[in-house]
Amino acid sequence: MANHLYQYSILSALMNGICREGTTVAKLLTHGDHGLGTISGLNGEIIIVDKEVYHFLPDGNLREVEPTDIIPFAMITRFEPTLTKQPITLNMSTISKELSPLLPASQNSFLSIRVDALFTRVTFRVIPAQSEARESLSELAKRQELHHATHSRGVLVGFWSPGFTSGFSVAGFHLHFLSDDRAQGGHVMEFDAEDVVLRAAAINEYNVEFPASGEFQDEPIGEVLAKDLHAAEGQ
Template identity: 40%
Template sequence: MAVNEVYQYSIVSALMDGVASHGTPIARVLEHGDHGLGTFRNMVGEMIVLDGDVYQMKADGSVVHVDPATTVTPFATVTRFRPTVTIRGAVTGKAGLKDLLTRLIPKARNHFLIVRMDGVFRRVNVRTAGGQLTPREGMVDVCARQTTHTFEGVKGTIVGFRCPGYVMGVNVAGDHFHFIAEDRKRGGHILEFETDGDVDIAAAQMSQFRLELPTEDDEFNEAELKLQAQGIKAVEG
């Protein structure tokens, strides 16, 4: 794929319906991008793809560098990231980032954005999911057992996407970000954050979107895949 095109494997509504027993090798996903987010088989932990490396952030607080050739994902979104906008600035919370991105790229309301932030963060609140207890357990129930962590004065990287409202259920409408510390020992799905002064912020607007759906997967074939917008908003924070 060309730079700044979105590649996505499966859809968020499938996770909501508990479709997570199978998937595709992460190595195949990396053929399409070097930055992104996702989860792992049975929704065990949070995925962050950073400069082509893949990390699994688990509910016990540990982080594992993943071998993409031997690990499977039931859902992932990636892009071959090349920034078109770069600045240094301070950001207070998701709302502050939303306002900043709207100012930086004002004509992207109905497009995808990829965002990366590097620097020191005064506070980062994250959650990590421990995984399904039974096959087909939905994401709402999985995330009801999620573990939350707060990191203070931590240097690291935030990566994520802003997706337009009309893709809710296919992806997560709005802002969806994951964090990993510079030492690669802490991280998770961001609930809230605040930078400690200025950080490096890079972003790109994207208008090309490629979706690949699971094949030969009975769970996916049998799932209702009805839009559960409120449930997605609840679990994604």
């Protein structure tokens, strides 16, 4: 179903270091063609564009994905935009305004977002793998690798999540970058873009699959403060 959001696991699980087990790439792709996530052990960033899955490692290299690769967290949809705009420029400060009328008209729904552009500057990170079991996303973020691209054509894919979903997702924007030459990609921190095509859609159906694994169910997942989630996600 188009513009229906499927999510595997929750960000609070990653914040508690629960990220070794999960679904597979093959199963994930039955739910859509546009999304983002991570891989077992938080070893890098996953970007899903036009039903192709890209896995960038902490050193910045692209790794070929296998259908059996384990995905402990992901968000994915069948993307059919209902809004298309071509602003002259775009950045993190202006994207909310450019998403009008979806924001604020759909501010309590999810938005799926795609930005095709010439990125004059984009900063993105790739999370390193856990060095021990249950190492949290917050700890890993302290030693994340930051990467930069300038004058690079590429695409941003991701979502805007309403505030009440904090803990399940991260409230606000969660975007991943992929260069057109597929040489660079990761979790977006900042960007400036021109020659922009911005596409988006409101999502009113949201399905979360909780892992049935012992890792997920062994102990209670504690409350995660929004400020800690935003810090771990670089917002």
